[in-house]
Amino acid sequence: MAWLSLLPLAIDLVLALTLLWLAWRALTSPDLFRAVVLFIALGLVLGLVWVRLDAVDIALAEIALGAGVTGALLLAALAKLQPAESQTDEVAMMAPIALRLPIALLLIALLTGLGLVVWQLWVPAPGLSNLVDARLDEAGVAYPVTAVLLNFRGYDTLLELAVLLLALIGVWSLSTAPHLGDEEPEPALAALSRLLAPLMILVAAYLVWVGAYAPGGAFQAGSVLGAAGVLLRLSGWRLSLSATGWPLRLVLVLGVAVFAFIGLAVIGFGQPLLGYPQGWAKPAILTIELAATLSIGAILAALFIGGRP
């Protein structure tokens, strides 16, 4: 049974080669639609790689955000590009060989250098995971990744939420939303979305709750919620006109606002900025995560639709 011990290595090799192959195909494909589909496949395989590296959280995020949401956004962008697309002359797009050669050499030198350094770091310096484990019982949640994201380094996460909101404000500043899903949806899609949307909302709620002690959390839950929103929109459901004003904007800012409010309010109780008082960490984190999930879902769906209402 000696060959069984070689199995993991073989799987890793196959995954790595598939990854490289997909990346190369996606980059060289002249057909943009094909390239996007290959990119989504790349995201899925990358998710498997993260699973092999025992990083289930990153795998979830990679599949939900890297492959799912990004793929949907790329396809939506492609749909807008299509009418304007003209026949591009491939020869004209190629840079002259005199420019490509030095760039290629530079990249090879860079990659070699990086490879060398990574080789030297084969055994990395002891990171912070011991420290995280040692102080996990003060963090309010039993799962280290959630503890880092919402407590130890909550300041970063607060600003990451602001980045998402900022991306949406940037998109809204540029254009109004196209009339999407005005036409009668296909009956199959409508039936499917009636079935799937409640299920997806349930899954999102589960992911938030489970984040306290297992892989999950606001970003993954928010992306599922966003997908539910996209599905509903595609099947013809729309926000009523009165809800697209400040009520929608309130949902969009809720995550950052609640996080910032709690982070500042604790100062009034003699705590440092973003330092939850003893015993209050768990409810505070859960409140922030719920608000963040709602906002992330709404922002992702709004990004997919593209343009202000």
Added chain:
Amino acid sequence: MPMLLSGADWATALVFVPLLAALACFLVPRAAGWLGLLAALLILLATLGLVQGLLADGPLRVAVGGWGAPLGIDLWADGLSAALLLMTSLVGLGVSVYAPGYFAAHPEQRRWFWPLWLLLWTALNGLYLSADLFNLYVMLEVLGLSAAALTALSGSATALNAAMRYLLVSLLGSAAYLLGVALLYHGYGTVDIALLGERIEAGAVATTALLVMSTGLLLKTALLPFHFWLPPAHGSAPAPVSALLSALVIKASFYLLLRLWLDLFSGLGGLLSALLPELLGLLGAAAVLWGSVQALRQRRLKLLIAYSTVAQIGYLFLAFPLAGAQVNALAWRAVLYLALAHGLAKAAMFLSAGSLLQFAGHDRIADLDRAVQRLPLTLTAFVLGGISIMGLPPSGGFVGKWLLLESAFTQGRWGLAIVVLLGGVLAAGYVFKVVGYAFTPTEIAQEGEAVPLTMQWSALLLAFGAILLGFSAPWLWPLLEVGAPFMQPVAEIGMAALKEIGAIPAAVVTGSGMLEAEILAGSEVGTGRETWIGAAP
């Protein structure tokens, strides 16, 4: 009187006031103008509070969430961060006063300007206050995204193209920076700058991290040959945005580069840390000359000012070969003066250009048509800003260039000194080119739109600020020493040079010796910081 608010509170306010104001502006667009102005005033107040605290108690370290590095994120403020925060809040207030008048004709642009600009401000303040490499990456992301969105605000095809290019460059720069952070974390197990400074060793990991992080930040700072994205972006954005991009956004990535260089990499030694400053100095010299010549050749006012920024960025890098060997920390102070003066002066110039654009409906330099008589305040602001850019006394730009020259002369670096002087002459050329056309009537007299006084005065006051900076040494100098960001107390030569140009009253230096005493106090605080870090796990 006991202080009601501590330094930590002021630092918190500097990040959270603009953040919450941005959310409020997004929620209630109708009140955005007043909210933005109120936020700008509060931020200036918080900055002054922080500066007061730094002068009284020395450098500030705040453990966010109470965890402390390396587990949590720390904020850190010393003289270097305080000086840049001060410049940011002055320019920010000026632009916030200017913007309502400029955007009056474009309500849709005004609606998005406020949340984007306040998020940009959040990122700037957060960046100057952060002591954590990964947190700095997050700040860079907020900064790059909001800057690109602001560039695209006018919605014209040129602006969209420029913004897209800017976004891609900015993302590439961030990715390179992040790669360096990942390498450092894997190599040394922390992302806190102070702890890393203790643990880092010369070797392949540090060298590669230094190279990729510097390249990423140079892309964002637009040092020649990475300047290609700057003129279209700064030239096609709305004038208040151009002012923000040129005066503030560029400085943020430069500050980060300087911080990394001072705290992490300069002590490493080895061939690379000897060669890199020389290379940066060479690129800086090329940028000064090439940018100035390009500025002279421009026909549109905003592009001229944008190319002038390319040249002025070059000056900031002339200090690396002068100070890289740590012989003479005077060059760092020179560079800080230049950065502050450029921030105030360039903001004034871009705001003036915006007023002229609003007045005439175009910014062709040849058709300025007696603008001097018709918009005297605006032209005065432009000229005063230009004086600081040229480096004429008594402006802040003059002090910076003088210190740079002093530093170059004492080290016998004649080449660099010639570049400094030549850049000043070329700058005089392009400033006077604009002034000349502003005095000349065109063949067909042109009608002008009225320009609100808030727009004219905000530009003028910023320009006055750039001039007054030349007299600010007596209180700015001690502030710069808080936390000893430049590693060593002021060299004797620095005091002599300042006395020579009259930036410090001679009595202060020679008479009571008060300034020296303050500086010594600053450096003692610096030693305190080191013991503090040593005590950390």
